Amino acid sequence: MENPGHDPIYRLLLDGPPRSAREIETHVGLSRVTAGQRIKALARAGLIAEGDSLASGGGRPARTWRINPHHRNLIGIDVGEQMARVTLFSLGLDVLDEALLEIDLRADPARTLEALAACAERLATGDRASAPVAGLGIALPAPIDYRQGRVAKPSVMYGWEELDLRALLRSRLKMPVALDNDVNLMCLAEQRLHWPETRHFVFIKAGTGIGCGMITDGQLLRGAFGTSGDIGHIQHSPEPHRLCRCGKQGCIEAHAAGWALARDLQAQGNDCRDAREVMQLYVRGAPECRALVNASSRIIGTVAADLVAMLNPAALVIGGTLSGAGEAMLAGIRERVYQRCLPLATERLQIGSARGGERLGVQGAAILARAQMGAPS
Amino acid sequence: MENPGHDPIYRLLLDGPPRSAREIETHVGLSRVTAGQRIKALARAGLIAEGDSLASGGGRPARTWRINPHHRNLIGIDVGEQMARVTLFSLGLDVLDEALLEIDLRADPARTLEALAACAERLATGDRASAPVAGLGIALPAPIDYRQGRVAKPSVMYGWEELDLRALLRSRLKMPVALDNDVNLMCLAEQRLHWPETRHFVFIKAGTGIGCGMITDGQLLRGAFGTSGDIGHIQHSPEPHRLCRCGKQGCIEAHAAGWALARDLQAQGNDCRDAREVMQLYVRGAPECRALVNASSRIIGTVAADLVAMLNPAALVIGGTLSGAGEAMLAGIRERVYQRCLPLATERLQIGSARGGERLGVQGAAILARAQMGAPS
DNA sequence: ATACTTTTGTAAATAACTTATCATAAGTGG
DNA sequence: CCACTTATGATAAGTTATTTACAAAAGTAT
Known part of the structure; x- marks a missing residue:
């Protein structure tokens, strides 16, 4: 189980609700036996854990499987006009640690980026870090070229368009990085967490x-x-x-x-x-x-x-x-x-x-990073 | 090769452009050997055929594979306010036969439906029919509950909401049936065929x-x-x-x-x-x-x-x-x-x-039917 | 408790896919 | 023509998944 992000069952559970073995079979298209074996392997490796049982429909109730929320951490960054929020999450999106940074989007982007990276690094290795960080997501107040992983130009973030943000952060922090527009990520978090x-x-x-x-x-x-x-x-x-x-x-x-x-x-x-x-x-x-x-x-x-x-x-x-x-x-x-x-x-x-609060941005960023765990970059 | 619609390679080629073996491998996620074997099997069965070769990039040029357009036929129906167009297509969307029906959407839906079905049946078994019909698509001028396969109510098509259109036509014509809104299907045809x-x-x-x-x-x-x-x-x-x-x-x-x-x-x-x-x-x-x-x-x-x-x-x-x-x-x-x-x-x-003409509706209906060939119904 | 339903676990035989290697085909650029 | 590149084909060994069959677990309905 080198990189669990490549396992289709693990990926399914990463970005969705807990599911029963039966649901997992149909979603990943494996036979019952194989799916069962792989579920057990994931469970033995500590990557997933039993969830609640579903209501019985006249037979043995199905038990569900969910990701083990403590196996990895995630970092979400929400960049605002004057402030950035950097949050360390568990895979289950519990907040483990957080920092707020004052920033100036009109200042030198490289310097701002380094401040964000340094802050993320502190959280990733700090006291509250309960596991290795599996990925980082950033919400930015600008249109994003999602496939390139950079700010689309022209935008309000003068100078940021020049930077290959995803590559820079990935090499600086040695972890997968995903970018998206802040409103998109707030939408994602609100939907995934509350609807x-x-x-x-x-x-x-x-x-x-x-x-x-x-x-x-x-x-x-x-x-x-x-x-x-x-x-x-x-x-x-x-x-x-x-x-x-x-x-x-x-x-x-x-x-x-x-x-x-x-x-x-x-x-x-x-x-x-x-x-x-x-x-x-x-x-x-x-x-x-x-x-x-x-x-x-x-x-x-x-x-x-x-x-x-x-x-x-x-x-x-x-x-x-x-x-x-x-x-x-x-x-x-x-x-x-x-x-x-x-x-x-x-x-x-x-x-x-919205049922989510001021953390929707970082939550969305973390959800994005989680969905991309192990995805080809 | 009972139902080729279940083969992922065939499905890929059904709803997309001709592709080289290399592209097919990556899209369906098979190794080169297996993909090659299955491509050959499909070709031997007459389901797919060689397409053009791609331009060489310094090496042997890749040849592409495409569906055999004559292996099956498709029927598209475009229901308008006063007229319906029923067209028999090859899988490659060449027009084989066609009929125009005068209809009245305010008349008894069951009778109109039967007229459409009878017309489709005539085309399916007529002189121009070069192969068995693999599926039928219908474009309707109403909101469609796509998953249910019926007209959503309330709509302009009074009385049609009561009918389980997909089930009725499927049992009447003994073939898979897909429904969608006419504008959606025109959009689909214009995009797939011209963009x-x-x-x-x-x-x-x-x-x-x-x-x-x-x-x-x-x-x-x-x-x-x-x-x-x-x-x-x-x-x-x-x-x-x-x-x-x-x-x-x-x-x-x-x-x-x-x-x-x-x-x-x-x-x-x-x-x-x-x-x-x-x-x-x-x-x-x-x-x-x-x-x-x-x-x-x-x-x-x-x-x-x-x-x-x-x-x-x-x-x-x-x-x-x-x-x-x-x-x-x-x-x-x-x-x-x-x-x-x-x-x-x-x-x-x-x-x-739009580059497409008055057949966009039936073309879209046929494309929809083609995309659903062999899909679970 | 009994019958019934649905979920889950296990084992063995079979089928399918992958990796690795070697060989061949068909282009490009000099 | 030759070196180089990319595509394709064939084969063997090893791995993984599927199918089939049987059994057990854990509920509901009566």
Whole structure:
């Protein structure tokens, strides 16, 4: 059992729920005898362990198998605009250790990258490290060329496009590295951890900016050049249009994103610089802030309605800082979705707030790294 | 070689381009020796045949293998609002025989279904039938519950939801049957036949109604309940809103679809009842028609821009009757897409008209049936 | 408790696949 | 023509998986 990541049974259990031997057989396409033998081998090697038994259907109940969460660790990194979170996980995604780094995306990328790598190294070898690290995932606030493992250009991360991020980190840290866009990874974590049965899933992140992740048939949808889910600059905002930070007019971000709400609140004399402070004002009950959030939710709702019409997901989940407004944010979205979409698309659609919290990014990064354990790189 | 559909090599070649032995090995994960043996066995059985040789890269050129197009036939059915097309294909999708049926979707579904089945049976056993029929695919103008193999309710096909279409046809015709939405299947055919290298693909059908099909990573995106691609009732049309046939206001269909253009042209005194007649007027150069088509193309362009922003396809293709307007239809779409989407999403995006013609529906149906040959039903 | 169902374990014979090696075929570039 | 490269074919030995058959375990229904 040199590299368990190559074993199809182990891989199946890595990225999915616990399964019975019978399910494993059908999924990996092995006969009952062979599957049973290999399950036993994996169990003897300590890579997998017994899970709960399933309910009996008139016969002996099937027992399930799951990965041994303590066999390896994972590292997730979530790079934000001013801060990066670096988390050491067990394979079962328990948080073992964590560090927050202040970073500046406009500073020298190589230096920032080295700071992240050094931090990951500290966690990997620190007191809380219970096992070798099997892989590292990074969530970045930029479009990602997923196959190349680097930031797609042009992006907001000036200078980062030049770096072969995956290769650099892999040689620096001696472990497999996987990259993806932060919203994609938040979507992945929310779906895998909180909506495991939902195979058609849309996650809208409403924070400083607005973006979305989409899962169809259980697979993250990445698009041809890594820009899928870039819904912040869709142009359907109400008149009068306002200037967006992308230079165009009419983008929904310019009316509904955290930065735009902060801008408007500042113009009204509030001390409010970013999405987080918008939510603070909101919680304190500032009426002008509530009005803005309500308007924002309806604008986001128009795009949500488009997403539902196009993709026909089974669940639509709102995350990001602004989703802290809870039902208020959902109300506008529900209003627009139910108003604008056909009943067939909405009657079985679930709409809700993200159940995951501020760790969704690192969790998604770790899930990605876990899914790629042992994959050819 | 009882059922060749179970052979992974045969299946690979069924739904893909000709491949060299080397490519086949890697795709199906067999060693060179075994793959070679099985390729030879398939060739001896007449299921596959040699294709062209690839260009040499300094050594002996690799020869490719492709399916034997004459080993089996396929039937595709494209059900429209007033007409159904039933086509007998070879496995290589050459047209062997064809029939057009007048139908009425509002009539008794069982009777219509029987007419289709009888027609399929005639073609399957007729003079032009060169081989046994391996499967039948049907394109229907309704949302399809793909896993159940029936029309999802509620739909425009009143009464059809009650029928277990797949089971009925399978037992009636004694062959595997696959169903899908017509736009999905047009999308599939256009991509597989005319854009085989493009794995992220969006197809907009602008005819009597407006809908789209989406392919990501080479897979048709069907959504949770079969309504994906239902973009006709997205609400972004310009003021003043007009009443849509769905009962809402502001749907793009009510401004940009064939039925809406016909309605407007009629109101202006033209004799114009459907999308086809709109195109006839257009070709004759009627100025009021040209103006309407231009406006329509820009409205479709707004939705196209949303699709591009969300899905980041590598190609966006316009089909359906209205795409007969050619560059005029493309112009408005290009205008909106380039105006509204970020450069990263558009700089490598191809926008064009469908290369396939009026047989796209039946071709897609046949491709679907072919892909499912031997699959568990 | 008894009959029934479904899951799991084991062993032996058979079938399939892989690895390794050698030989041959059919191109390219000089 | 010759050296070099890549593709293909054939064979043997060794490994792994499948099939078949029997038995036991652990539940449910009556």
